[in-house]
Structure formats: structure tokens, C-alpha cells
Amino acid sequence: MTSFDEDTAISPDGEVTLTDRWNGSFGVPNGGYQLAICVRALARLMPYPDPLLVSGFYLRQAKPGPAQVPASLLRAGRTMAFGEASLVQEGKETLRTTACFTDLNSQNKQLFTATSQPRLPPPDECVRYSSSAPGAPNIAGRFDYRLAEPPGWLGGQPSGIPSMEFWMRFADGREPDMLSLPLTVDGAPPAALELGIVSTTVELTVHLRARPVPGWLACRAVTRHVTEGYHEEDFEVWDSAGTLVAQSRQLCMILR
Amino acid sequence: MTSFDEDTAISPDGEVTLTDRWNGSFGVPNGGYQLAICVRALARLMPYPDPLLVSGFYLRQAKPGPAQVPASLLRAGRTMAFGEASLVQEGKETLRTTACFTDLNSQNKQLFTATSQPRLPPPDECVRYSSSAPGAPNIAGRFDYRLAEPPGWLGGQPSGIPSMEFWMRFADGREPDMLSLPLTVDGAPPAALELGIVSTTVELTVHLRARPVPGWLACRAVTRHVTEGYHEEDFEVWDSAGTLVAQSRQLCMILR
Numbered sequence: 067m068t069s070f071d072e073d074t075a076i077s078p079d080g081e082v083t084l085t086d087r088w089n090g091s092f093g094v095p096n097g098g099y100q101l102a103i104c105v106r107a108l109a110r111l112m113p114y115p116d117p118l119l120v121s122g123f124y125l126r127q128a129k130p131g132p133a134q135v136p137a138s139l140l141r142a143g144r145t146m147a148f149g150e151a152s153l154v155q156e157g158k159e160t161l162r163t164t165a166c167f168t169d170l171n172s173q174n175k176q177l178f179t180a181t182s183q184p185r186l187p188p189p190d191e192c193v194r195y196s197s198s199a200p201g202a203p204n205i206a207g208r209f210d211y212r213l214a215e216p217p218g219w220l221g222g223q224p225s226g227i228p229s230m231e232f233w234m235r236f237a238d239g240r241e242p243d244m245l246s247l248p249l250t251v252d253g254a255p256p257a258a259l260e261l262g263i264v265s266t267t268v269e270l271t272v273h274l275r276a277r278p279v280p281g282w283l284a285c286r287a288v289t290r291h292v293t294e295g296y297h298e299e300d301f302e303v304w305d306s307a308g309t310l311v312a313q314s315r316q317l318c319m320i321l322r
Numbered sequence: 323m324t325s326f327d328e329d330t331a332i333s334p335d336g337e338v339t340l341t342d343r344w345n346g347s348f349g350v351p352n353g354g355y356q357l358a359i360c361v362r363a364l365a366r367l368m369p370y371p372d373p374l375l376v377s378g379f380y381l382r383q384a385k386p387g388p389a390q391v392p393a394s395l396l397r398a399g400r401t402m403a404f405g406e407a408s409l410v411q412e413g414k415e416t417l418r419t420t421a422c423f424t425d426l427n428s429q430n431k432q433l434f435t436a437t438s439q440p441r442l443p444p445p446d447e448c449v450r451y452s453s454s455a456p457g458a459p460n461i462a463g464r465f466d467y468r469l470a471e472p473p474g475w476l477g478g479q480p481s482g483i484p485s486m487e488f489w490m491r492f493a494d495g496r497e498p499d500m501l502s503l504p505l506t507v508d509g510a511p512p513a514a515l516e517l518g519i520v521s522t523t524v525e526l527t528v529h530l531r532a533r534p535v536p537g538w539l540a541c542r543a544v545t546r547h548v549t550e551g552y553h554e555e556d557f558e559v560w561d562s563a564g565t566l567v568a569q570s571r572q573l574c575m576i577l578r
Contacts, residue, residue: 118552119525119573121377123420125397125404140418141381145575146524148381148418162396162404162420164379166524173551178484178517180546228434261434268402268422269375271527273554273573275547290436291531291566295429296374298529298569310547313554315571317375317529319401 068240069208070249074103076110076135082153086130088249089204095128096205097161097267097316098252104151104163105248107137112147112167116244120165121271128153128160140164170244174276176309183304184231184284186214192233195220195255209253210237212282219259228257228289228297233282241280242305248272250283251301251314257287258297258318265297265318272314281306295320324496325464326505330359332366332391338409342386344505345460351384352461353417353523353572354508360407360419361504363393368403368423372500376421377527384409384416396420426500430532432565439560440487440540442470448489451476451511465509466493468538475515484513484545484553489538497536498561504528506539507557507570513543514553514574521553521574528570537562551576 067075073085088099101122109117137151146168153161186192189212197207199220212233218225234254235242242250251272258265284304289297296319303312323331329341344355357378365373393407402424409417442448445468453463455476468489474481490510491498498506507528514521540560545553552575559568 119379121379121420121525121527123377123396123404123422126399140379140415143382148379150418159396162406164377164418164420166379168551170551173549175550176547177550178545178548178553180484180544228436269377269527271377271525271571273552273571275549275552288436289434291432291569292434293429293531294431294433295424295426296529296531297434313547313571315527315529 068236068238070236070240070246074106076107080107080135082133082135084128084130084133087204087208091203091264095130096252097124097270098249100128100153100161101163101270102245102249103135104153104161105165106245107135107151108149108165109245111137111139112149113142114147114167114169116168116170116277117274118146118166118168118170119273120163120248121269122161122163123269124161124267126158126160128155131155170277179310183308184286186231186233186284189233189282205253208237210235211254217260224262225260228260230257230287232285234285235282242278242283244274244277247274247278247303247312250303251312252316254285254287256299257289258299261292263297263320264322265320268317268319270314270316272312274312276309276311278305278311279307324492324494326492326496326502330362332363336363336391338389338391340384340386340389343460343464347459347520351386352508353380353526354505356384356409356417357419357526358501358505359391360409360417361421362501363391363407364405364421365501367393367395368405369398370403370423370425372424372426373530374402374422374424374426375529376419376504377525378417378419379525380417380523382414382416384411387411426533435566439564440542442487442489442540445489445538461509464493466491467510473516480518481516484516486513486543488541490541491538498534498539500530500533503530503534503559503568506559507568508572510541510543513545513555517548519553519576520578521576524573524575526570526572528568530568532565532567534561534567535563
């Protein structure tokens with residue numbers, strides 16, 4: 067079993083253990099990891115196979131350890147169904163998610179796109195950002211990231227341009243699917259690091275636009291608006307066939 | 323009382339009447355109008371003044387007429403609070419919203435922006451899209467829209483470029499505020515009309531980044547990814563002082 071599948075496994079009575087393997091900064095389980103657990107809980111009870119859109123609000127800081135994942139169907143319609151799921155630790159809700167599921171199989175053909183796949187050298191010709199980098203959190207060890215050149219923030223010189231493009235895949239070779247994409251969109255170092263900003267996710271919305279084929283994912287993370295209190299990050303994921311498979315936006319509260 | 327305030331008024335026991343004045347296509351109350359009602363219901367019980375982010379899932383088609391707006395606090399923290407609210411008609415939930423509130427007053431200074439305010443001639447030198455246009459829905463009568471030139475779709479010649487910039491304000495002169503912005507982001511003709519696409523909102527997420535000052539709002543609506551089944555629309559709102567006050571993204575299901 068892969069680390070992702072192992073660490074998002076939910077018992078029949080809705081119990082999960084958040085491991086520390088997906089910790090981001092400050093030893094907190096990554097928000098996308100938490101979101102993926104809720105999506106997996108919903109997938110068990112939804113009448114359609116594909117998560118189409120999921121929104122998660124991070125009500126409280128989660129921590130590694132046991133959690134409950136109550137999930138319920140809100141509405142099943144003719145072409146889509148809606149549900150909600152939460153993460154609960156020590157009786158308190160840490161994450162509230164709402165989601166919509168459908169069957170994307172016949173509806174995923176790309177008809178129009180105004181942005182293009184990130185232009186990156188082949189993964190083998192890129193540089194790696196790895197878990198051995200200074201200050202890298204645990205989650206960096208779960209992915210293989212490949213960039214055209216080392217990001218400025220990594221060398222202590224933020225570029226001032228909060229935009230990053232890179233290849234990404236699970237380090238243990240697990241292929242991407244609709245269940246793992248909600249983690250992927252939050253699984254890379256944030257683009258705001260190029261502004262020297264450290265922040266935490268308030269809310270994350272993921273649009274899942276097509277089922278990914280196996281292989282590397284080409285990703286683009288961009289922050290366009292920063293105020294004293296908050297910034298957003300947009301994230302796009304393209305599969306190895308060049309199809310946009312996920313778009314996400316999150317709002318982050320700036321810590322420093 | 324302005325039409326917006328009148329038509330989003332909620333009784334002490336959580337009753338509201340959806341009027342037909344905000345109907346979009348097909349005689350269905352506009353999604354942003356519905357969302358604004360839920361935000362207003364939440365504003366009454368949240369310990370912070372400003373909606374910061376709201377996400378709404380359109381579970382069922384709403385219709386003009388009475389509705390209930392149950393709302394509850396999910397968590398009140400030191401700097402922000404979370405809540406949920408629904409629209410319910412005839413015992414069935416039509417809209418499920420989750421939101422986060424905070425006090426934006428001291429945190430709204432713009433530090434970085436990667437996009438600029440739409441470049442438009444002054445409103446007086448623009449053309450109007452009005453409720454007297456062929457096929458215009460009721461909601462078009464509630465706003466004053468001003469464009470640099472008439473959109474292609476309006477003349478039956480979609481431009482093929484799903485991007486629109488325009489001025490917007492309430493036709494009755496009501497000034498924008500944090501309660502009206504969730505309507506504004508969904509209150510204009512969709513950019514996908516320039517592709518000849520007609521669609522309906524599945525989910526709408528609004529980031530409210532600053533309190534708007536009075537005056538015209540400069541807006542930009544862009545659709546970047548269209549598949550056979552769905553497209554997204556991003557919407558930005560800039561106030562008359564040139565501050566980005568709202569960013570939204572919605573996922574739409576294509577009808578034809």
C-alpha cells in the first residue's frame with residue numbers, strides 16, 4: 067500500500083489516523099492531506115464516482131493522531147450529488163468540507179483553454195526540491211518535485227514574484243487520481259514564499275476537471291493579491307497527457 | 323429602502339422572500355442573490371463584522387417565493403469565526419453555504435497585486451447593457467452595467483473570447499458593501515456567453531478582500547477552462563479607489 071492510501075484509510079466506523087508524514091510547517095498536518103481524507107470519506111457514500119468540486123474550511127488546527135470523519139449525503143440528483151464531511155479531533159471539528167460528485171467520464175473533453183501547461187524541461191533535466199532541503203517539512207519527503215531552476219526562497223533570496231511551475235508526483239510512485247488531487251493542489255511549497263510570506267490556509271476550494279492519466283503532473287502555483295492580512299493562491303494541475311485535471315484556490319492568513 | 327436591502331431582508335425568525343426581481347435566465351433567482359441572503363443571515367450572528375470568504379453549493383433550483391434561512395455559528399476564534407447557513411424552500415435545502423468572518427479593517431492594505439484594475443473609459447463614455455436588451459433577465463434591471471463596447475454575444479456574434487470588463491453598480495444607487503459583493507460577483511452576464519455557452523452555477527466561492535468605498539465597481543469576468551460538461555468563471559471587483567475588494571470563482575454546469 068502506498069503512503070497516501072495508508073494514511074487516508076478510514077475504518078468502517080469512520081475513524082482515521084492523521085500521521086505526521088504529511089506535516090507542513092509548524093508540525094501541522096497539511097491542509098490538502100486533511101481535505102483528501104474527507105473526500106475519501108465522501109466517496110464511500112456518494113452515488114457518483116468522481117469528486118467534481120470540494121471546499122474545505124479549516125476551523126481549528128489539526129494535529130497528528132486519531133480523528134473521526136463523519137460524512138453524509140446532502141442531496142443526490144440526476145447528474146450530481148452533494149455531501150458534507152468533517153474531520154473531528156477530541157470532539158472538536160477541525161475541518162468542514164462540502165463537496166459535489168458526478169460522473170466525469172463522458173464530460174471531460176477539453177473544449178477551450180486560455181492558459182497553457184507549464185513550460186518545463188523534462189523532469190530528468192530539472193532540479194529537485196527534496197526533503198533534505200533546509201527547513202523542508204515532512205510532506206516534502208512524500209513528493210518528488212522537479213523545477214526548471216531552484217526557487218529563490220530556497221536559497222534565502224525570495225524572487226519577489228509569487229509564481230512557481232514544477233513537476234510533481236508521489237515519491238513512492240503512486241499514480242494520481244481523483245482522490246489524490248485534493249492533496250496535490252496543497253502539497254507543494256506555497257508561491258508566497260517568493261515574497262517571504264509564511265501563512266496558513268483558511269479555506270481551500272478544488273475543482274476537479276478530468277481524471278488524470280498516470281505520470282508526472284505539471285503544476286502552476288500563483289499568488290496575485292496580497293494584503294496585510296491575507297493572500298490567495300491559485301493552483302493548476304495538468305496531467306501527462308496535457309489535460310487540465312484540477313484548479314484550486316485557497317485563502318491564506320499571513321502569519322509573518 | 324433599496325431593492326437589494328428590501329429583497330434580502332430576513333425576519334427575526336429567519337424567513338425571507340425571494341423576489342423575482344433578481345431572476346437570471348429561466349426565471350431562476352440569481353445565485354449571487356441567494357448567496358447574499360445567506361451571508362446576511364450569518365452577519366447577524368457572527369462576532370466579527372466582515373465576511374471574508376463564503377462558499378455556496380446550489381443543491382436544488384430555487385424559485386421566487388418564501389424561504390427559510392437557518393444559520394449557525396460553527397466556531398468563533400480569536401481573529402475569525404466560521405458559520406453555515408442554508409436556503410430552504412418547501413422543506414428542501416436549495417443552497418448550502420459555509421463562511422468565514424473577520425474584522426478586515428486593519429488588514430486590508432494592499433501589499434502586492436499581479437493584476438491591474440480593468441482599463442475602461444469613464445462610465446459616462448461607455449455603452450450600457452440594460453434590461454431592455456433582447457433576452458435580458460430581470461436582474462439586468464437591478465444593475466447599471468457600462469462597457470467599453472457592446473459585447474459580441476449581445477449582437478448574436480459571440481467573440482470566442484470569454485473575458486469581459488465593465489463597470490457595475492446598483493441601478494437604484496445603493497452603494498456597494500461587504501454584504502452586496504457576494505451578489506455583485508454573480509450579478510453580470512457570464513463571460514461564457516462569448517463562447518455561446520449557457521450554463522448554471524454549481525458552486526460559488528467569494529473572497530472578500532477589502533471593504534469597498536462608494537462609487538462604481540470595475541469588474542472583470544474570465545472563463546479559462548471549458549470542458550464538455552463544465553466551465554469555471556473567475557470574477558474580480560475593484561472599487562472606485564482602485565482596491566481589489568472581491569475575487570470569486572464559480573463552477574458552472576453547461577446546459578447548452
